[in-house]
Amino acid sequence: MPDRPQQRAKWRTVAAGSVWSAVAAGSAAAAVTALLLFPSGDPGPPAGFGQVPDGGRGTGTAASASARAATPPGQKPVPSTGPTGQNSTTRAQGAPPVRVVISRADLSAAVVPVGVRDDGRAEVPTDPAQAGWYRFGPAPGDAHGSAVLIGHVDSRTGELGELAALYDIRAGDRVDVQRGDDTTIAYEIVARRIVKKDRMPADVFRRDGEPVLTLITCAPPYDPDRGGYQSNLIVTAVRSAS
Amino acid sequence: MRKSRTSVMIAACLGAGALSLGSAVPAGAAQAEDTATVSVFHAVPGLTVDVYANGDELLPDFKPGTLADPQELPAGSYDLKVFEAGADPKTADPAIQKTVEVPAGANATVVAHLSADGKPQLNAFVNDTSAVAAGKSRLTVRHVAAAPAVDVRANGTAVFEGLVNPKEDTTEVDAGTVSADVVLAGTDTVAIGPADLNLKEGANNVVYAWGSADEKNLALKVQTVSGMHSQPGGVDAGGSGAMASGNSSNAWMAWAAGAGVLTLAGALSIRSRTRQDA
Numbered sequence: 001m002p003d004r005p006q007q008r009a010k011w012r013t014v015a016a017g018s019v020w021s022a023v024a025a026g027s028a029a030a031a032v033t034a035l036l037l038f039p040s041g042d043p044g045p046p047a048g049f050g051q052v053p054d055g056g057r058g059t060g061t062a063a064s065a066s067a068r069a070a071t072p073p074g075q076k077p078v079p080s081t082g083p084t085g086q087n088s089t090t091r092a093q094g095a096p097p098v099r100v101v102i103s104r105a106d107l108s109a110a111v112v113p114v115g116v117r118d119d120g121r122a123e124v125p126t127d128p129a130q131a132g133w134y135r136f137g138p139a140p141g142d143a144h145g146s147a148v149l150i151g152h153v154d155s156r157t158g159e160l161g162e163l164a165a166l167y168d169i170r171a172g173d174r175v176d177v178q179r180g181d182d183t184t185i186a187y188e189i190v191a192r193r194i195v196k197k198d199r200m201p202a203d204v205f206r207r208d209g210e211p212v213l214t215l216i217t218c219a220p221p222y223d224p225d226r227g228g229y230q231s232n233l234i235v236t237a238v239r240s241a242s
Numbered sequence: 243m244r245k246s247r248t249s250v251m252i253a254a255c256l257g258a259g260a261l262s263l264g265s266a267v268p269a270g271a272a273q274a275e276d277t278a279t280v281s282v283f284h285a286v287p288g289l290t291v292d293v294y295a296n297g298d299e300l301l302p303d304f305k306p307g308t309l310a311d312p313q314e315l316p317a318g319s320y321d322l323k324v325f326e327a328g329a330d331p332k333t334a335d336p337a338i339q340k341t342v343e344v345p346a347g348a349n350a351t352v353v354a355h356l357s358a359d360g361k362p363q364l365n366a367f368v369n370d371t372s373a374v375a376a377g378k379s380r381l382t383v384r385h386v387a388a389a390p391a392v393d394v395r396a397n398g399t400a401v402f403e404g405l406v407n408p409k410e411d412t413t414e415v416d417a418g419t420v421s422a423d424v425v426l427a428g429t430d431t432v433a434i435g436p437a438d439l440n441l442k443e444g445a446n447n448v449v450y451a452w453g454s455a456d457e458k459n460l461a462l463k464v465q466t467v468s469g470m471h472s473q474p475g476g477v478d479a480g481g482s483g484a485m486a487s488g489n490s491s492n493a494w495m496a497w498a499a500g501a502g503v504l505t506l507a508g509a510l511s512i513r514s515r516t517r518q519d520a
Contacts, residue, residue: 033367040502056360062256114375114376115377115417116375116376116474117387118373119475120274120376120377120474120475121475121476121477121478122376122475122476122477122478124475124477124479128481134474136376136377136417136444136471150477150479151479152479152480152481152485153479153480153481153485154480154482155481155482155483156481156482157481157482157501158481158482158484159480159484160484160485161481163479164485167485171456197476197477197478198476200473200474200477202473204473205376205471205473205474207444207471216477216479217479218477218478218479218480218485219485220479220485222480222483222485224483228478228480228483229478229479229480229483232476232477232479234363
């Protein structure tokens with residue numbers, strides 16, 4: 001997808017920095033009042049939905065055999081029969097992901113490989129317009145495991161990140177992951193969870209079991225004295241036909 | 243098995259007449275959970291062999307430099323004998339003989355190799371399968387070559403120093419490719435390498451220095467034991483709290499503070515850009 005000709009509305013600059021900065025600024029010129037977009041409604045913690053395929057984890061490295069059976073009842077089954085051209089899962093590692101697109105939610109983010117910070121936490125691209133692919137885990141298109149994409153929900157400067165659009169997604173939304181070899185892996189969103197940051201579920205970074213795409217950003221509550229956002233928003237998508 | 247985080251010990255009983263078991267399967271070792279994962283590495287140059295365990299042929303026609311795939315074997319005591327390929331085990335004298343104890347749950351590699359002074363021998367090493375931190379790689383080096391003490395370097399920096407046959411040393415390093423070489427201990431005299439090693443994340447990358455200095459066939463062999471990866475400590479993917487207006491008094495106060503915010507935001511953005519961490 002080409003770069004957008006202009007930043008979309010959600011990139012509007014909103015209140016940034018500390019309360020005191022804001023208060024100090026309160027008496028400043030009001031000429032821009034008209035530009036202020038007051039929050040309409042409450043964009044705070046979005047609701048979770050759906051059920052996350054457990055990937056057959058807990059059974060060790062031979063989990064793939066039971067992965068399909070792990071799809072919960074009532075959930076749209078994952079198309080699983082036969083390769084479908086370029087989207088077929090093979091054992092070979094495909095080209096790394098370069099862009100993730102959720103058209104219905106107006107999300108399009110360049111994807112760059114990321115690893116682990118010195119403090120052991122996941123690396124996140126500095127640019128909130130980008131998503132990071134956790135390069136030590138599975139890649140989109142791999143036959144097994146959870147391919148993880150991570151992106152900022154907002155920056156310290158107050159811009160909303162591209163993955164803030166995950167607040168707007170619905171079950172059934174299509175996700176396309178474009179790879180460096182011009183192939184695309186298609187997914188369909190099945191679940192969204194909000195979990196405490198120190199309670200990252202074990203399935204998120206699993207490397208075996210059913211192939212899924214996991215998108216992670218941050219979620220309220222926001223506590224500036226405790227490192228900012230206290231939760232993660234985790235979206236799970238399963239492979240779809242094309 | 244490969245997920246096992248149990249710390250295991252393997253006792254390698256020095257052979258000479260310690261035990262002589264008649265049957266291939268140790269007594270009482272039939273349960274699946276009583277198995278061990280055993281790999282065999284042939285590191286004696288110039289000698290193709292047959293390997294027998296408790297009288298049964300385990301690896302026929304086993305060539306130097308070969309690492310046999312891991313096998314699930316019942317835990318217990320194994321009387322290992324290595325014969326020159328094709329020899330009759332009933333009449334021939336084994337080239338190497340040793341009894342090893344393989345405890346349940348262990349992941350071990352049995353290595354037929356040369357001692358520092360060039361005599362064939364058998365040793366069993368336990369492969370550390372405890373969890374590896376996210377982004378890290380476990381690097382283990384085993385000195386099984388007919389060579390003196392060595393240092394092992396990665397990208398020119400010594401990782402292990404003064405390693406002697408048949409010892410091993412292990413550490414955790416950042417995952418990724420390094421240029422490794424082996425030098426005579428305390429010197430810059432390269433004995434092996436340099437060679438690029440892809441140290442895989444979440445795995446134990448076991449590097450064997452094997453062969454013979456006198457025969458000028460020193461080499462490296464890599465065994466990868468994977469599946470011990472950990473997840474990152476967490477994901478910090480937010481910044482200003484702009485997306486948290488619902489629950490954040492901070493944000494609401496900022497709104498209330500009015501129009502000036504916007505003009506200030508530009509200045510703040512410049513100041514804070516460098517410390518944005520998540």
